[in-house]
Amino acid sequence: MSEKPASTIDPGVRIGHVHLKVADLERAVPFYRDILGFEETYRRPGAVFMSAGGYHHHIALNTWESRGGQPPAPGTTGLYHIAILYPTRRLLADALRRLIDAGIPLDGASDHGVSEALYLRDFDDNGVELYWDRPREEWPRDESGGIKMKTEPLNLRDLLAELETEVA
Incomplete structure (x- = not known):
């Protein structure tokens, strides 16, 4: 069966x-x-x-x-971005430092409540998201318990400050 x-x-x-x-x-x-x-x-x-x-x-x-080849023209279908999940905020901060050192510009940086994300493009204009998830118990919830995501600017200086803290 x-x-x-x-x-x-x-x-x-x-x-x-x-x-x-x-x-x-x-x-x-x-x-x-x-x-x-x-x-x-x-x-x-x-x-x-x-x-x-x-x-x-x-x-x-x-x-x-x-x-x-050339990247797809704006207004066409296809992959919006790939998302690379970092296990900690400190490692996301290290990724940001690497991007800064390499002169790679960001398209955006957002705090989604459940996660913090950096958005950029690779050398073929593919969208790339680098992010870390907050612990699930810290995710914002609505009155019925559903996830309540947001999109607010991510403070990049605060993120980079993670690299200044001692690792236990």
Whole structure:
């Protein structure tokens, strides 16, 4: 007898890796490797696979259909951004420091109540969100207990101050 599917997706389901079409691997790889700090795990013709912590890959960059191509025009469909989750606020602050040191501009920085996020573009104009989640018990809730997200400016000086505090 087959198991009846659940009405909602199992909470253990996760979104795994992302493949990004890029125009030039030698231009794209330094952004993810040298600036964000991902490690190259595997390379094959037309593709580079990268990870955090030795996983097979979190991000793959490929030119299989896009070598020499242009970013999609505004007003077209496609990927809005990839989101990279940092485990702590301090590590998000370190990512911000890396971006500043590399001269990478931000498109925005927001406090969403449940998370704090930095928004930017990679060298192929792909949207990238770098964020950390606050502990669930700190998430803002409405009167019925539902999540009440917001979008307010993120204080970048306050975020960078995380790097000045001693790690226990």
